[in-house]
Amino acid sequence: MLLAGGEAREIVVDGSGMIMGRLASVVAKLLLAGWRVNVVNAEKIVLSGDPRMVVESYRTTVLGVKSHFSHKWRPKRPRTPQRLFKHAVRGMLPKNKARGRRALARLRVYVGVPDELKGREFVRFPEADASRLSSHYIELGAVARQLGWKGGVEK
Template sequence: MEEIVIDGSNTILGRLASNVAKILLEGKRVVVINSEKIVVSGEPSKLIQFYKDTILNVKSHYSHKWRPKRARSPTRLFKKTVAGMLPKNNKKGEDALKRLTVFVGIPNKYKNKQAIKLQEISADKLGRKYTTLNVIAEQLGWKVSMIEQ
């Protein structure tokens, strides 16, 4: 099975996720590196508040220990975005999501491989404010020091 390595640094979240979803549905494996550098367009304070409202404020009748755990790391946030663009409740979408691997930084296994940099979805063309998944994840409680060890 063909494996495609994509560099996520300085690319727009939604556009990258839709491109990755299309590749996954073709039956190829996709590895996304530098997921912490993926860009989300919009006012940073509004974006952070939106993610806090939708991810952290989970209503539950049960104890907080039993409520659903939400994604806080950049890898999980990106995977959840791609999952929203794949078919739901069928085998094709499940299999496609299993073929996706997302990393923070560049693991040793992929240092020597040529990563594809998608120029057409680069954040350089954005004419507005933006923030990265790293900043959003830190505000949600993601511990950066865990990956640096």
């Protein structure tokens, strides 16, 4: 989609130090409004709560579903920070509708900052800032590492 001046409606969001659920809801609203959203530093997005409980809940969700036959038949669950965040945003978009699928296609999530976005201005949302948290939180990269992510950049 284009603005009146002919420029694309694109935004680059810095995910470092942002609360995952709040950031995901803001990103979902932008996607439904027609914006292209690039989220950088996905490994630095934080999840609120006791770190052990957060990791345990993700571990039961990701690793808990097993098949009696083979690992090939298990549901594929996200383990990387990019996919964990994208999965959270996907849960906030309309299910089984073309509008939701088109919105999700406009989302790009990156670990770190890719070269093509290095010179761009990053946006931060104060309502999603982790400084609101009074105590316990864990970064998404740490959760992903405990789920089996090797820490590299996904292609």
